[in-house]
Amino acid sequence: MCDATDTPAMESQPQLQKERVVGTPSKLCVKCKAAKPSVSIRRSLYCRDCFVRASVTKFRTALSKSRKRMPVARARVMVALSGGATSSAMLQLMADYQRMELKGYAAEPTYASVVAGHVDESALFSGYDDAQICDIAAAIDIECRVARLEDVFALEGDRAALLELVHATIAPGTTRDQFCVQLTRGDESKPAREQLRALFAGLGSATDREDMLDIIKAFLLARLARQAQCELLLLGDSGTRIASKLVSLTSRGRGFSLPLEVGAETPFLGSSSSGVMAYRPMRDLIMKEIAFFNLWTRQPSVVVPTFTTGAPETASIDRLTESFVVGLDRDFVSTVPTVCRTVQKLELCPEALTAAQCIVCSMPAEANAQAWRNRLTVNVAPSEQSLEHDIAPSADIQSPLSSFGVTAHLCYSCQSLLHFAKPGVALPAFCLENYREQATTSPPSDAENDVDADSQQRRESLRLRIEEFFI
Amino acid sequence: MPRQCDICHEARAIVRRPKTGQSICKECFFYVFETEVHNTIVDSKLFKPGDRVGIGASGGKDSTVLAYVMKALNDRYNYGLDLYLLSVDEGISGYRDDSLETVKRNKEQYGLPLLIVSYEQLYGWSMDSIVAAVGRKNNCTFCGVFRRQALDRGALMLDLDHIVTGHNADDVAETILMNIFRGDISRLGRCTEIATSGEGYVVRSKPFKYAYEKEIVMYAYLRRLDYFSTECTYSPNAYRGYAREFLKKLERVRPSAILDIIHSGEAMHVAKDVQLPSLDRCQRCGYISSNSVCKACVLLEGLERGIPKLGISRTKQDVEAGPRENDLVHFEKLRQEALEMRRSRQKSESCQQSACACTENCS
Numbered sequence: 001m002c003d004a005t006d007t008p009a010m011e012s013q014p015q016l017q018k019e020r021v022v023g024t025p026s027k028l029c030v031k032c033k034a035a036k037p038s039v040s041i042r043r044s045l046y047c048r049d050c051f052v053r054a055s056v057t058k059f060r061t062a063l064s065k066s067r068k069r070m071p072v073a074r075a076r077v078m079v080a081l082s083g084g085a086t087s088s089a090m091l092q093l094m095a096d097y098q099r100m101e102l103k104g105y106a107a108e109p110t111y112a113s114v115v116a117g118h119v120d121e122s123a124l125f126s127g128y129d130d131a132q133i134c135d136i137a138a139a140i141d142i143e144c145r146v147a148r149l150e151d152v153f154a155l156e157g158d159r160a161a162l163l164e165l166v167h168a169t170i171a172p173g174t175t176r177d178q179f180c181v182q183l184t185r186g187d188e189s190k191p192a193r194e195q196l197r198a199l200f201a202g203l204g205s206a207t208d209r210e211d212m213l214d215i216i217k218a219f220l221l222a223r224l225a226r227q228a229q230c231e232l233l234l235l236g237d238s239g240t241r242i243a244s245k246l247v248s249l250t251s252r253g254r255g256f257s258l259p260l261e262v263g264a265e266t267p268f269l270g271s272s273s274s275g276v277m278a279y280r281p282m283r284d285l286i287m288k289e290i291a292f293f294n295l296w297t298r299q300p301s302v303v304v305p306t307f308t309t310g311a312p313e314t315a316s317i318d319r320l321t322e323s324f325v326v327g328l329d330r331d332f333v334s335t336v337p338t339v340c341r342t343v344q345k346l347e348l349c350p351e352a353l354t355a356a357q358c359i360v361c362s363m364p365a366e367a368n369a370q371a372w373r374n375r376l377t378v379n380v381a382p383s384e385q386s387l388e389h390d391i392a393p394s395a396d397i398q399s400p401l402s403s404f405g406v407t408a409h410l411c412y413s414c415q416s417l418l419h420f421a422k423p424g425v426a427l428p429a430f431c432l433e434n435y436r437e438q439a440t441t442s443p444p445s446d447a448e449n450d451v452d453a454d455s456q457q458r459r460e461s462l463r464l465r466i467e468e469f470f471i
Numbered sequence: 472m473p474r475q476c477d478i479c480h481e482a483r484a485i486v487r488r489p490k491t492g493q494s495i496c497k498e499c500f501f502y503v504f505e506t507e508v509h510n511t512i513v514d515s516k517l518f519k520p521g522d523r524v525g526i527g528a529s530g531g532k533d534s535t536v537l538a539y540v541m542k543a544l545n546d547r548y549n550y551g552l553d554l555y556l557l558s559v560d561e562g563i564s565g566y567r568d569d570s571l572e573t574v575k576r577n578k579e580q581y582g583l584p585l586l587i588v589s590y591e592q593l594y595g596w597s598m599d600s601i602v603a604a605v606g607r608k609n610n611c612t613f614c615g616v617f618r619r620q621a622l623d624r625g626a627l628m629l630d631l632d633h634i635v636t637g638h639n640a641d642d643v644a645e646t647i648l649m650n651i652f653r654g655d656i657s658r659l660g661r662c663t664e665i666a667t668s669g670e671g672y673v674v675r676s677k678p679f680k681y682a683y684e685k686e687i688v689m690y691a692y693l694r695r696l697d698y699f700s701t702e703c704t705y706s707p708n709a710y711r712g713y714a715r716e717f718l719k720k721l722e723r724v725r726p727s728a729i730l731d732i733i734h735s736g737e738a739m740h741v742a743k744d745v746q747l748p749s750l751d752r753c754q755r756c757g758y759i760s761s762n763s764v765c766k767a768c769v770l771l772e773g774l775e776r777g778i779p780k781l782g783i784s785r786t787k788q789d790v791e792a793g794p795r796e797n798d799l800v801h802f803e804k805l806r807q808e809a810l811e812m813r814r815s816r817q818k819s820e821s822c823q824q825s826a827c828a829c830t831e832n833c834s
Contacts, residue, residue: 255735338654349740375510376681378503381479
């Protein structure tokens with residue numbers, strides 16, 4: 001079978017040419033044309049000063065492009081700070097920008113205030129020092145607010161409970177996933193930190209753990225922003241990161257919600273973070289530029305550990321895509337900007353605007369995700385085929401325990417995430433909050449029919465909330 | 472202790488299923504593989520009863536398994552299809568001539584009629600003579616462009632309603648990744664469609680869109696199907712190689728990744744204001760084209776004028792507009808002939824029917 005039939009013009013595609021070493025006759029900085037260059041970015045040579053200035057401009061241009069979608073005038077800004085190179089650089093760039101505006105170059109500053117927000121990951125990674133990260137903010141007089149990963153297991157109030165996965169199969173002999181959960185008070189003697197570790201230990205693979213960590217961090221940052229009454233959250237996704245995220249999210253089956261996860265300006269959908277909007281103003285800078293920017297502006301940063309730090313590239317999907325995208329960008333010089341442009345051309349499909357939200361990741365969950373998968377990974381023997389028709393794939397089966405099905409409330413990707421999770425794993429508290437919010441408006445059995453007037457109204461309001469952000 | 476099949480819980484498991492990681496027995500593997508293809512066909516309403524369907528057959532694993540499965544499913548579920556094997560002979564000695572022998576054997580084994588259209592016959596150039604003229608670089612462009620047209624021409628010669636090709640899930644996922652890396656947004660939107668409308672030509676579809684390459688090989692192996700497994704002797708596609716290598720690693724990290732990528736690709740929605748190329752007809756051969764002269768005619772002109780870079784190199788070289796003397800057989804002509812064939816077929820069918828009705832009445 002020939003591969004070329006679909007894309008005959010492939011070899012003549014001009015976009016991706018191997019990088020050729022181009023000798024510049026003058027060997028001077030392309031901007032000032034006077035100084036000796038110190039760095040080569042995509043075949044252009046820059047001197048130190050011009051490079052730093054160009055980086056500042058790239059950040060400000062990206063930021064001001066996003067401004068047209070600012071939720072409120074004079075928004076308060078939280079800069080997400082992991083302490084890594086990109087977020088540290090972003091904090092400095094944003095602080096400089098704010099200082100410049102306050103100095104009175106602008107009649108009225110665009111943003112009311114700037115704070116930093118940090119998620120402490122010491123519960124999962126040893127050798128992690130959050131004081132060091134707060135110092136990065138303190139060094140430039142920015143207040144740093146901190147949330148801890150284990151906060152998602154802190155139970156408050158009377159109705160405090162968690163959702164715990166229970167093992168359930170649809171019928172004897174079949175292994176079709178039914179995602180059933182039950183309410184639990186959790187082990188109160190067990191500190192939240194232990195529960196968090198138990199969650200991560202109960203997940204099936206490094207890819208799943210990364211996925212869960214991203215979800216929890218996004219939730220905590222958005223909640224932190226809302227608690228600080230910030231309407232804007234700046235996320236430090238560099239161009240390189242956005243490109244590898246796009247590929248990684250695609251590989252994890254997240255195409256449906258992709259524009260919400262890597263777009264330049266995206267709203268948060270979770271109930272506890274509604275009204276918060278995320279910008280990605282570092283999207284036009286690649287990792288190399290950020291590394292040089294930090295070096296030449298003496299911006300301190302730390303190495304943020306991940307589950308796969310130091311592991312081989314096949315340790316997880318994130319790790320693999322990152323090394324692949326970085327390698328491809330080295331061989332084909334315009335890969336990262338090309339992929340980033342692709343991102344901007346994608347938009348949320350119409351169904352996503354009205355879809356129910358996944359209780360785990362808060363992203364729109366496509367209806368019938370499980371049915372789609374089941375049609376294509378047949379799991380019953382010929383003799384049991386009749387059984388398959390008796391039970392609608394999306395129906396939630398009541399098992400003898402006090403458990404209930406949540407399949408209809410999980411997106412395709414989170415179904416994969418929980419597929420290999422151990423029974424008995426307790427999900428973060430926000431999953432139950434999300435479920436309660438959904439269940440009160442749309443009972444699970446009606447989730448797909450969407451006949452409930454309440455739920456329609458709710459979805460309509462959701463649609464209105466995000467509609468304006470997509471062309 | 473031998474392991475039991477994860478699906479039927481009776482027979483001994485002999486394979487680990489690449490798509491799900493389950494250990495299953497041979498019969499269950501055949502059953503799930505075929506049923507998934509059937510589900511794909513039914514869910515996307517690919518065919519209607521009475522359709523004349525050509526199976527693009529190269530003799531390789533994908534198309535051999537496709538021919539076998541299509542025939543089996545057509546019999547089992549009464550699709551009511553007339554199946555044909557349609558092969559393209561690119562004229563690559565040591566590769567295509569051998570694989571066509573396999574197709575000819577398949578014709579006998581499955582009892583399906585076979586039509587072979589050759590580049591030599593359609594374009595006057597075989598791939599061997601093209602490579603002799605242009606060298607090894609870029610020759611895949613010629614082959615790809617010519618094959619697409621050749622299949623459409625063959626389909627009209629047989630008056631087919633539909634062509635099915637053996638593109639598998641790995642191919643589709645690779646194409647999605649490649650289009651992301653290249654920023655080819657218009658193809659990204661199109662590449663996940665299971666069937667292309669063909670803009671007035673024969674509809675093409677990929678019933679194996681969700682079938683893993685490894686499972687196709689496994690199926691061919693376990694069914695002991697007769698297929699040809701040599702790579703093309705001319706250069707493989709370099710850029711696709713990157714995507715392929717990455718996809719294989721992804722599959723190792725998470726076996727469901729291929730399916731997940733396709734799922735993502737299907738959900739991706741291209742912004743409306745993104746300009747997509749408009750489609751027109753080639754002034755010379757009538758084939759669908761985004762320019763006034765289609766790629767195949769441009770490449771052919773380059774070959775004939777001794778400037779094989781025409782249509783490949785970025786330097787603009789003139790292609791004369793409008794028809795020329797020795798153009799390819801016009802598609803309109805082929806279509807008329809196909810229509811003629813259809814009419815005469817319908818006529819003979821209605822004759823048979825009325826004759827039958829007549830005898831009944833008479834008796």
